[in-house]
Amino acid sequence: MALEEKILTANIGKKTSSDIDSAMQGGAYEALIKALTKMTPEQVLNEVKISNLKGRGGAGFPTALKWSFLPKEKKKIKYLVCNADESEPGTFKDRLIIENDPHKIIEGIIIAAYATNANAGFIYIRGEMPLGAKILEKAISQAYERHFLGKNIMGSGLDFDIFLVRGAGAYICGEETALMNSIEGKRGEPRIKPPFPASYGVYGKPSNINNVETYANVPAIIKNGGNWYANLGSKDTPGTRLFGLSGHIKKPGIYELTSDVTVRELIFNYGGGILGDKKLKAVIPGGSSVPVLTSNEIDVEMDSAGLKKVGSMPGSAGVIVMNETVCMVKALLNLIKFYEHESCGQCTPCREGTHFLRLIIEDIEKGEGKEGDLEKILSLCKNIMGRTICPLGDAAAMPCESFVKKFREEFEYHIKEKKCLPETIKMTTVF
Numbered sequence: 396m397a398l399e400e401k402i403l404t405a406n407i408g409k410k411t412s413s414d415i416d417s418a419m420q421g422g423a424y425e426a427l428i429k430a431l432t433k434m435t436p437e438q439v440l441n442e443v444k445i446s447n448l449k450g451r452g453g454a455g456f457p458t459a460l461k462w463s464f465l466p467k468e469k470k471k472i473k474y475l476v477c478n479a480d481e482s483e484p485g486t487f488k489d490r491l492i493i494e495n496d497p498h499k500i501i502e503g504i505i506i507a508a509y510a511t512n513a514n515a516g517f518i519y520i521r522g523e524m525p526l527g528a529k530i531l532e533k534a535i536s537q538a539y540e541r542h543f544l545g546k547n548i549m550g551s552g553l554d555f556d557i558f559l560v561r562g563a564g565a566y567i568c569g570e571e572t573a574l575m576n577s578i579e580g581k582r583g584e585p586r587i588k589p590p591f592p593a594s595y596g597v598y599g600k601p602s603n604i605n606n607v608e609t610y611a612n613v614p615a616i617i618k619n620g621g622n623w624y625a626n627l628g629s630k631d632t633p634g635t636r637l638f639g640l641s642g643h644i645k646k647p648g649i650y651e652l653t654s655d656v657t658v659r660e661l662i663f664n665y666g667g668g669i670l671g672d673k674k675l676k677a678v679i680p681g682g683s684s685v686p687v688l689t690s691n692e693i694d695v696e697m698d699s700a701g702l703k704k705v706g707s708m709p710g711s712a713g714v715i716v717m718n719e720t721v722c723m724v725k726a727l728l729n730l731i732k733f734y735e736h737e738s739c740g741q742c743t744p745c746r747e748g749t750h751f752l753r754l755i756i757e758d759i760e761k762g763e764g765k766e767g768d769l770e771k772i773l774s775l776c777k778n779i780m781g782r783t784i785c786p787l788g789d790a791a792a793m794p795c796e797s798f799v800k801k802f803r804e805e806f807e808y809h810i811k812e813k814k815c816l817p818e819t820i821k822m823t824t825v826f
């Protein structure tokens with residue numbers, strides 16, 4: 396049974412939760428004070444390591460391990476980056492924290508700075524979040540007023556500044572190295588790795604990047620201890636996650652739960668079931684970039700181990716629910732149009748592959764599909780995956796391949812009969 400522990404949403408719902416006084420009444424900066432006055436940077440890093448906190452931006456990389464990649468020398472300039480670009484379809488969890496509890500993010504970044512001896516931080520927020528940018532700007536200036544930022548923070552010897560950078564609205568700028576180029580004022584194009592950000596990041600300096608929700612977990616870990624966190628919920632992805640439920644669901648929204656919640660429990664217990672009491676047809680469990688699940692594959696936990704059993708991943712934990720009226724061909728066309736549009740165009744498999752995938756799927760959807768089209772789709776997906784500079788290629792190919800493999804009969808019906816399945820004609824868009 397999943398736990399409903401409130402770590403990330405504890406202050407949400409209070410009227411002035413983004414204001415520093417109100418946030419401090421709710422415990423904000425207590426963990427930072429504990430870290431700076433009672434712990435060494437090594438102890439802070441060790442506590443995060445014990446917690447087994449995994450990144451919430453999509454790949455689930457262990458956070459403490461990533462921090463430990465930064466050079467140890469104090470004198471070397473190091474930057475921390477907070478990825479607040481949140482542009483993945485179906486994903487809207489970071490915005491909730493940014494707009495309602497920005498001090499939790501700022502506190503998490505400062506604790507990370509203490510653990511890694513970093514000199515400055517950048518919060519990169521997507522252009523379409525003007526309210527979030529305003530709230531963060533105010534919260535950063537309040538943190539300076541209270542001396543949680545600036546020179547010799549609270550007499551600890553730590554000097555640390557945070558700069559807010561606004562993006563211009565491109566999904567690819569959420570990819571870590573494209574984001575770093577964008578901070579530098581360059582085109583948001585991913586860099587070839589290696590070198591990795593820990594040795595060559597923002598302005599060529601060693602940098603660490605984490606998602607908003609990842610940093611927001613850090614204060615609770617320092618306050619309650621790594622062991623407390625490591626024992627919460629799922630073994631492979633401990634702690635709580637903000638699961639975003641959208642699509643054909645009675646109660647869409649964000650649910651803070653441990654990752655041992657099953658897909659079924661999320662949809663039926665927390666989300667209230669399927670809109671219009673229709674049948675569930677499909678679920679994309681981790682934002683739009685992961686393989687889709689059929690209605691028979693939902694009795695698995697929402698962590699990496701659970702979703703692996705059904706060939707998928709937790710990604711950004713944005714759960715997109717589709718009922719029986721959804722035409723899977725049209726839904727996939729919608730998805731692939733997004734990836735084609737957002738491909739930065741640097742690599743041929745991604746640029747041309749997403750384009751040709753869109754053309755083929757569009758033909759099938761229009762009733763102009765041909766025999767052999769499904770093989771072409773699967774072959775294109777195979778030739779994109781693992782052959783690109785950044786994971787956007789895989790992010791486009793993985794859902795595409797799974798739609799065709801898991802709903803093949805529907806795609807075949809479309810090609811043969813040149814129309815949607817009868818029950819899907821009144822389809823409503825879910826993305």
Ligand SMILES: Cc1cc2nc3c(=O)[nH]c(=O)nc-3n(C[C@H](O)[C@H](O)[C@H](O)COP(=O)(O)O)c2cc1C
Pocket residue numbers: 449450451452453454455456461478479480481482483566567568569570571572604605606607609610785786787790
């Ligand atoms: C196309 C693309 C878009 C991405 N968008 C985001 C995003 O909006 N937010 C985010 O945190 N990570 C995003 N990522 C993942 C980041 O590259 C990176 O892995 C993440 O910020 C690391 O943080 P974490 O270790 O805390 O998860 C994206 C990756 C790709 C390939």
Ligand code: SF4
Pocket residue numbers: 567584585737738739740741742743745746783784785786787788
């Ligand atoms: S995979 Fe796509 S988005 Fe990523 S670098 Fe290549 S072309 Fe650009």
